[in-house]
Amino acid sequence: MSIPTPPAPLAPKRRRGHLRVAAILDAAETVFAEKGYDAATMTEIAARSKTAIGSLYRFFPNKEVLAQAFLSDYVEKVLENLNGIAAHAEGMTPRQLAEALVAYRIALKEHRRVASVLVEAGGDMSGMRGDLSAFLRTKLSAILRSALPHLDEARAAEMARLIQHVLKLVSETSPDEKAVAADVTDLLEFYFTKR
Amino acid sequence: MSIPTPPAPLAPKRRRGHLRVAAILDAAETVFAEKGYDAATMTEIAARSKTAIGSLYRFFPNKEVLAQAFLSDYVEKVLENLNGIAAHAEGMTPRQLAEALVAYRIALKEHRRVASVLVEAGGDMSGMRGDLSAFLRTKLSAILRSALPHLDEARAAEMARLIQHVLKLVSETSPDEKAVAADVTDLLEFYFTKR
Amino acid sequence: MSIPTPPAPLAPKRRRGHLRVAAILDAAETVFAEKGYDAATMTEIAARSKTAIGSLYRFFPNKEVLAQAFLSDYVEKVLENLNGIAAHAEGMTPRQLAEALVAYRIALKEHRRVASVLVEAGGDMSGMRGDLSAFLRTKLSAILRSALPHLDEARAAEMARLIQHVLKLVSETSPDEKAVAADVTDLLEFYFTKR
Amino acid sequence: MSIPTPPAPLAPKRRRGHLRVAAILDAAETVFAEKGYDAATMTEIAARSKTAIGSLYRFFPNKEVLAQAFLSDYVEKVLENLNGIAAHAEGMTPRQLAEALVAYRIALKEHRRVASVLVEAGGDMSGMRGDLSAFLRTKLSAILRSALPHLDEARAAEMARLIQHVLKLVSETSPDEKAVAADVTDLLEFYFTKR
DNA sequence: AATGAATGAGCCTTCATTCAT
DNA sequence: GATGAATGAAGGCTCATTCAT
Numbered sequence: 022m023s024i025p026t027p028p029a030p031l032a033p034k035r036r037r038g039h040l041r042v043a044a045i046l047d048a049a050e051t052v053f054a055e056k057g058y059d060a061a062t063m064t065e066i067a068a069r070s071k072t073a074i075g076s077l078y079r080f081f082p083n084k085e086v087l088a089q090a091f092l093s094d095y096v097e098k099v100l101e102n103l104n105g106i107a108a109h110a111e112g113m114t115p116r117q118l119a120e121a122l123v124a125y126r127i128a129l130k131e132h133r134r135v136a137s138v139l140v141e142a143g144g145d146m147s148g149m150r151g152d153l154s155a156f157l158r159t160k161l162s163a164i165l166r167s168a169l170p171h172l173d174e175a176r177a178a179e180m181a182r183l184i185q186h187v188l189k190l191v192s193e194t195s196p197d198e199k200a201v202a203a204d205v206t207d208l209l210e211f212y213f214t215k216r
Numbered sequence: 217m218s219i220p221t222p223p224a225p226l227a228p229k230r231r232r233g234h235l236r237v238a239a240i241l242d243a244a245e246t247v248f249a250e251k252g253y254d255a256a257t258m259t260e261i262a263a264r265s266k267t268a269i270g271s272l273y274r275f276f277p278n279k280e281v282l283a284q285a286f287l288s289d290y291v292e293k294v295l296e297n298l299n300g301i302a303a304h305a306e307g308m309t310p311r312q313l314a315e316a317l318v319a320y321r322i323a324l325k326e327h328r329r330v331a332s333v334l335v336e337a338g339g340d341m342s343g344m345r346g347d348l349s350a351f352l353r354t355k356l357s358a359i360l361r362s363a364l365p366h367l368d369e370a371r372a373a374e375m376a377r378l379i380q381h382v383l384k385l386v387s388e389t390s391p392d393e394k395a396v397a398a399d400v401t402d403l404l405e406f407y408f409t410k411r
Numbered sequence: 412m413s414i415p416t417p418p419a420p421l422a423p424k425r426r427r428g429h430l431r432v433a434a435i436l437d438a439a440e441t442v443f444a445e446k447g448y449d450a451a452t453m454t455e456i457a458a459r460s461k462t463a464i465g466s467l468y469r470f471f472p473n474k475e476v477l478a479q480a481f482l483s484d485y486v487e488k489v490l491e492n493l494n495g496i497a498a499h500a501e502g503m504t505p506r507q508l509a510e511a512l513v514a515y516r517i518a519l520k521e522h523r524r525v526a527s528v529l530v531e532a533g534g535d536m537s538g539m540r541g542d543l544s545a546f547l548r549t550k551l552s553a554i555l556r557s558a559l560p561h562l563d564e565a566r567a568a569e570m571a572r573l574i575q576h577v578l579k580l581v582s583e584t585s586p587d588e589k590a591v592a593a594d595v596t597d598l599l600e601f602y603f604t605k606r
Numbered sequence: 607m608s609i610p611t612p613p614a615p616l617a618p619k620r621r622r623g624h625l626r627v628a629a630i631l632d633a634a635e636t637v638f639a640e641k642g643y644d645a646a647t648m649t650e651i652a653a654r655s656k657t658a659i660g661s662l663y664r665f666f667p668n669k670e671v672l673a674q675a676f677l678s679d680y681v682e683k684v685l686e687n688l689n690g691i692a693a694h695a696e697g698m699t700p701r702q703l704a705e706a707l708v709a710y711r712i713a714l715k716e717h718r719r720v721a722s723v724l725v726e727a728g729g730d731m732s733g734m735r736g737d738l739s740a741f742l743r744t745k746l747s748a749i750l751r752s753a754l755p756h757l758d759e760a761r762a763a764e765m766a767r768l769i770q771h772v773l774k775l776v777s778e779t780s781p782d783e784k785a786v787a788a789d790v791t792d793l794l795e796f797y798f799t800k801r
Numbered sequence: 802a803a804t805g806a807a808t809g810a811g812c813c814t815t816c817a818t819t820c821a822t
Numbered sequence: 823g824a825t826g827a828a829t830g831a832a833g834g835c836t837c838a839t840t841c842a843t
Contacts, residue, residue, distance in 0.1 A: 059254035073804045142252060179395050186385040204378050211406050268829045449644035463825045573789050580771040594768050601796050658808045
């Protein structure tokens with residue numbers, strides 16, 4: 022019987038020193054989420070974080086950097102999660118793997134949304150898009166081969182792509198639609214088993 | 217106060233006009249695709265279509281109308297395709313259904329991209345988003361029940377969602393990666409067969 | 412006993428040949444009245460008169476000319492009226508003179524409104540303002556001296572100005588507020604009698 | 607949906623800001639006076655006050671607010687004056703009342719001009735027109751009854767209108783034409799005495 | 802370092818006016 | 823002559839970014 026972990030503080034958030042910076046990033050998340058990259062204004066982000074516009078620029082010399090800061094955080098979290106899975110991948114049953122992946126997506130759902138909005142935003146940092154996605158795919162591919170040793174590299178890469186995409190559905194679904202998560206899990210399990 | 221008739225594109229009344237409109241729509245597609253709705257500027261669209269800004273506005277009284285023009289076209293095409301499938305759905309094997317759906321997505325790939333960028337765009341016309349998506353899902357759901365009579369309505373609706381999403385992958389993949397299409401087809405076939 | 416003149420057709424309007432021109436001037440009156448000079452658009456005037464924009468410009472090479480055309484018409488009408496009074500001024504009692512002037516203003520009320528809007532409009536034709544006003548004042552002054560022979564020229568000019576202004580009130584009052592007209596008449600009568 | 611708080615001018619928080627605002631208001635007065643509301647451009651106002659367009663908008667979020675700023679000031683001044691008269695109205699002779707009113711108009715002449723141009727301007731804030739005018743008329747009416755107790759309310763209201771109008775003449779006359787002021791004073795005196 | 806004023810390029814849109822058909 | 827498409831200057835306004843205090 023494990024002691025029920027007390028619900029972690031809702032936002033241990035950024036470990037970054039400055040509280041200011043944390044506040045800004047927080048506000049930025051909200052605003053980006055609400056309006057998208059283009060429509061979000063530095064002024065509003067400043068206001069919501071109770072930061073003078075001048076100060077905001079002291080920390081983030083321009084809008085894009087602010088967005089990138091976000092993406093970095095996100096990537097970091099994704100990696101943590103993925104590495105967590107990778108650590109136990111060996112020997113996982115297809116079912117377990119499917120469940121783990123779905124769980125990981127659910128865990129990141131919040132941030133995933135903003136991250137995708139930012140990456141999607143044409144122009145500025147969308148260069149990151151391909152790279153990021155490819156990088157994560159590689160990671161995923163490694164996990165696959167670890168759990169499903171019979172896969173050759175090429176096939177694993179291919180599968181990674183599809184999985185990556187299918188998992189998006191989990192991110193885009195409201196938390197109460199459990200059926201979707203279940204469905205996806207089933208689908209993945211099958212996909213892992215298939216051949 | 218005039219009734220707020222949602223401004224509609226003005227139909228050109230002369231040949232010259234029609235050419236212009238075609239050129240504009242072409243340029244618009246490119247620009248929207250490249251930069252997204254927000255970042256796309258009317259000025260650039262005008263420039264690329266070698267149209268004076270005033271002329272652009274003659275036919276499309278504002279940016280949103282221009283965007284809607286695409287969405288309408290797109291929806292129309294989607295419906296055509298979907299109705300085509302629906303007509304033959306009855307009696308299709310799972311494999312055939314899967315293939316038909318994948319083929320339909322491949323056929324629309326081009327436009328799909330822009331359409332999604334526009335619908336995604338926060339603000340203006342994103343109201344359409346939910347509606348459109350829901351509408352298409354319903355259509356898809358009907359097709360499913362036609363081909364797979366054992367499905368009850370609820371289940372069909374649920375499946376429609378997942379299918380809809382998985383099919384996106386087809387749209388987002390470059391045409392030469394046949395493997396993806398094949399993979400998706402397999403996945404769908406399984407999904408249709410499963411239970 | 413004069414035969415009661417049948418109420419003249421509401422708009423014998425412009426004697427100008429072209430019906431087109433008449434229609435345009437009509438539409439212009441409406442639009443200028445509704446929106447003022449600046450906010451009135453040539454396009455709307457064209458539309459309301461069912462004239463193609465190109466044709467509108469054939470007759471009135473630019474917006475200002477159109478407005479001037481109006482003012483000319485108006486001045487013409489004012490003169491007609493004023494001359495009418497002048498013809499009978501000699502020997503009028505102060506009361507009669509006051510009544511005649513008030514009546515004349517009431518007759519022109521409609522047009523007066525638009526005319527003033529146009530003249531007031533900064534920029535373009537407001538040059539006309541002083542001139543026109545001065546001209547009419549002179550005319551009025553002559554009438555005064557005709558009816559009230561004891562006035563010297565300077566005094567008549569002075570009075571003309573005040574009268575001109577007081578009469579505006581008549582133009583600006585809705586037709587049903589008879590009290591205003593009566594009041595003004597009284598005031599003028601006094602003013603004529605005073606010294 | 608935020609409550610549509612009518613946008614108000616932003617109060618500057620530093621000395622520099624206050625100077626700017628003063629400069630802007632100065633320039634605005636000139637430009638509005640010269641061109642009228644519609645034809646006045648924010649760009650010109652900015653230029654004349656040597657303010658960057660962005661700064662202009664920092665303090666006055668749009669053209670209308672800028673105009674309203676004037677009207678508010680003007681109304682305030684008018685009220686001060688009128689209240690001053692009201693305080694001593696009781697027991698005034700008709701002559702004194704007439705003189706007081708004329709003096710009050712002379713005092714406000716400067717601003718009156720711009721104010722009227724702005725209020726006259728169709729569209730935006732012309733809603734204020736009727737209200738303002740009616741409000742002042744009420745005030746005036748009260749003064750009348752105070753000085754001329756024999757008036758009943760209805761009659762006072764009626765007179766107020768005519769007086770209001772006649773006083774305009776004072777505002778519109780160049781200061782050196784003393785005769786006009788004298789004339790108006792006489793006229794008013796008579797008007798007050800008459801019945 | 803913090804604050805908020807200043808700046809100006811650039812956006813969407815309108816409209817008078819000209820031109821090709 | 824009539825028609826309506828084409829043009830582009832100009833306007834109001836926003837916002838990322840820089841600077842003075």
